[in-house]
Amino acid sequence: MNGPDRAQSEVIGVVLLLGLTITAVGVTVALGSTALGDVQSSADVQRIEGAMTQVDSKASLVAHGGSTSQRIRLDPGRSADVRVDDEAGVMRIEVEAENETGGIETVTENVTLGAVVYERGDDRVAYQGGGVWRSNGDGSWMVSPPEFHYRGDTLTLPLVTIDGVDGRLGDDAVVTGTSKHPEGLFPSENVSNPLLGGNVTVTVESEYAEAWGRFFETRTRANVTQVSPTEVRVALRTETVHPTLSASVSALGTSRLEFGGINTLYADSYDSTGGSYPGKGNASDNAVLQTTSDFHLTAGGGGKTESIEIRGDLVAESFDTPKGQADKKLTITGEKRVDDSVGSADPVAGAIAERIERVRDQTLQSSGNFTTGFAHDDGTVRTIDEDTYVDGDVTVSDGSTLRIEDGATVHIGGKLNVSENGSDVVFDGSGGDVAVLVEDSFSMRDQSTLRAQGGSNSDLFVDGTVEIRDDAAITAATGTRFELYNTGDVEVTHQARIAADDDVTGNLWLYSSGGSIDFQGAPSDGIDVAGVVYAPTSEMTLTNNMTFKGSFTSGSFTFNDADLNLHYDESLATLQPFGGASVPVVSHLHVSRHRVTIEDD
Template identity: 50%
Template sequence: MNGGAGGAAAERAQSEVLGTVLLLGLTVAVVGTTVALGGAALDDSQQTADLQRVEGAMTQLDSKASLVAHGGSPSQRARVDVGRGADLRVDEDAGWLEIEVSGGANGTYTNRTSLGAIVYERGGETVAYQGGGVWRSTGGRSEMVSPPEFHYRGTDGPETLTLPLVTIEKGSAGLSETVQISESATDARPVFPNADYGNPLADSNVTVEITVQSEYADAWGRFFESRTSASVTDLTDDRVRIELRTATVHPTLSASVSATGRAELRMGDIDWLYADSYNSTNGTYSSQPPGENASVQTRGEFALTRGGGGNTERIKIRGNLTAESFNIPPGQSDKLNVTNKSTETAFDELAPVEGGIRQRIAGVRNRSLADTAPKQSTGIDLSGDETAVIDETTYVDGDVSLSDRATLSVTDGATLHVAGELTGDGSESRIELDTSSGNITVLVDEAVDLSGNNTIRAAGNGRATLYVDDSISLRDTAAVTTVNDTRIDIHNTGRIDLTGSVNIAADRDVASNLWLYSSGDDVDMEGGQNDAERIRFTGVFYAPQSEVTLKDRMEINGSFTFRRFSFEDGYIEIHYDEALRTRRPFNGETVPVVSYLHVSRHGVVVESG
């Protein structure tokens, strides 16, 4: 018995020792694994922190290199904390940018500029300063940290692309954590324009292609795509081609309403919308039964979402609805009635109109009427029953203002250039554009502001053109109209505000007789609270760069094109004029997109400081 008990005790002792050994072994293994994993995690965290720190340092280096490259300083120093296991170097052969201009009378012009780069690398990831920008590459994909010096589409002149390339040259000393950036012995030089081709590009009818070879090519491509209307093609993993549209022809007007931007079309803020069609060649809208050829389209999402449908009572489209996608909340689909087809599809973004508008305004300004006009004036101020007639080309070095039944008539094919504002207030003042003896052109350098029931009216079976290089504001019952068989084209570069029972309309609902183009950022239209006070628009409103807000009641005959639509309690009728289906903006003429191109090379020398 004692022997058995002793044997059992011995076995228990051996088991306890074995268990202790196993427990210690497991503990050591767990601790070792934890240390290994923790060490790897710490390394990853340290690498991420180092890369983020270097991104900031490279951005500082970017600003200092720009200062030297553009003559602001002969030299600058920047510090880049390299850290453990990392490399900082100058690579003169890192990438190039090639510009090719073709299609003109002088054949094809090609220039390739080596970019070079300052490269920080750790663990297979890189951060680099190249071409005036900072880029990062991770796992085969690159992204932009800060953009290169790149300027596109100025708002105070023709659309211009300016690309000053900062190129990197390697100095005599390798890099340390203190980097010195100095002027290159080679002076800055222009790449374009040159002896073969110049500006404006539209005069040469050329195609411009920019090709970038770089480890960060996909980020370069996305950058160009986001900043321009260019077509970007990935040629290889490290090469992209950017084709700039120097000119374009705008498409035919096949839609009643077209939202050309990527933002969603939020219909939940509409109370009531009705869209149908008519054909002005067959008479006025009211003389015909409602047509089924309306078309509402958006490049983004068609969304009936606000508050599960918002205040929407009904949206009826007698025709087609096209969107990239639809968002109709459950239980709300009965509020939307499309008689033909609802289609999910994408369509191309429209080219901007700014170049076309600026080109036409420049055509008047280039006549230098301040020096050459046979009639000069320091200002025109009419009130009461006063009348003035402009029957020869006139330059007004000041404002034109009318009030209380005054009349200003422009006739006999005259051109009127107003260096100031054009205003009308009070009641029953009129600006008459009489085209019976020749087409009329009016350029207003500053704002056009009409209130009360003052009007601008075109008549005479010819064509009148009004250029406004600033804002347009119409309030109360102010109007811009054109009689039957007379056309008016309005070109505007600033904000547009239409408030009250405003009437912008072509007689007899012939929408093709009134064209309103705008490159301004914003258009606000606010009608009244009942049908008698609604805004009435008959014509073509073509503003694919602009955002429009439609509030309260309005009736639209013709076609509306904007980048983005917003609505506030809208009660909106839209009647598409089918006669527009074959009509193009700007009469189908080619209009510039990029008018001016400037590319230059600015070298800097980089070495240890």
């Protein structure tokens, strides 16, 4: 190759190299710019999420009366937009309620939610309905939750809605309250608490419906339906059928079943259809102790437990039983089974409220016999044999007897107190079912007795606390079914007895929606129960000595130096609380609208 050709090749090579270098630099700059832009965009969206969370916090503060106004720093940036859209999203709440004629009608409230919306390309972040939501071309999700509280028997929904002039907001905005007081939507003139079985449906129409739906699924045990990409519907369970009583002891709400506070526990089974409890030597091995959570043998390393003997199965989601402790102290003749299918607790507040309302609806103040409160203390027998309203407290003492018979319903406007040895209250169902409603507390002390007899059904409803102290007794005769329903705390002490004759435990039921149930027996020969205790959302404390025949269910158990004898009645395995009837779950509805205005500052 001659000189000019060689020189020309070198020039071409330099040009090509320079071109490749420029191209590479250009591509690198372009890619880097894109990546930098993506990083900047992501940072902006995260920053605006934080700003929207501040909108949530300050709007809530204003909406609930904590402040008259609040300023917010938004700073959306030049390439983004933050605006108020006071027409964005609708929540529709439909409640089936009983009208004055006894029929069912649907009451509907449509609430426009409004929104504060940040937009940058396909990314959107919005404050709507008291929550913060985000969406892009691939879907929507929740950033922070709205105030929606569904606790099984109560729905509380304080809706924060957005007013304001549609349009862009600048770097700063101000939140002010639209009204001094929230607008109550439910209960209303046509819907009162407690709800007794009416259906409740909540529908959200929103760009963020998918995220609303997932939120409902995590916060409720309800049926959630995605109607369309922009509409989701949640049907709250307003009625339920409680399961059969397949276990001696069921803890349905506790985070851990701690057995460290137990000194001794013995569990076996018998079948009352074949006679009363036959004693340990002739008992069966079909006891079941179950919890929806963890079983823990020692609490805080206490190790006070002497022995736990379960002639049957122990069922839990998991077990924490140190090997040394388990080998020495825990005996299980059946299965020690890991099972997470044990259902969590359905509340009973709605079912109890429904039954109490049935008595109130009889309006005995005007339709029945009317008497003032009285103290029956002369040692004689006083009989109520017709529907009666008692305006005040009733006290039975000094060996006196109060008989309620001939199918009478008695509504006591105050307390019912029974005390002193030999004092009795008799529910005699031989002439028809007997029912008593006590609007305040029910107390039994000393060696007083409440006796249900005569066949048929007898019910005692207490809209308050129940105390059964000392050596007091509640008993049900063979062939008579007695049920006690209460809404407050329960306290049973010393050597109290709550027992069906012949240990036929299906004849005596105690239902409670109270927060606390306290059984505190004597150190020896303590409390004796032969029946069903069903309080699936209550906290139950067992102290000292006691014997349970039948089945008892609670949300949680605490044991204090407990010595327990548990005898499961196998005849209960086919029985359901409330007679297997479908009973209300949602009993109280509290929905309100809190308006706020968000404007450019």
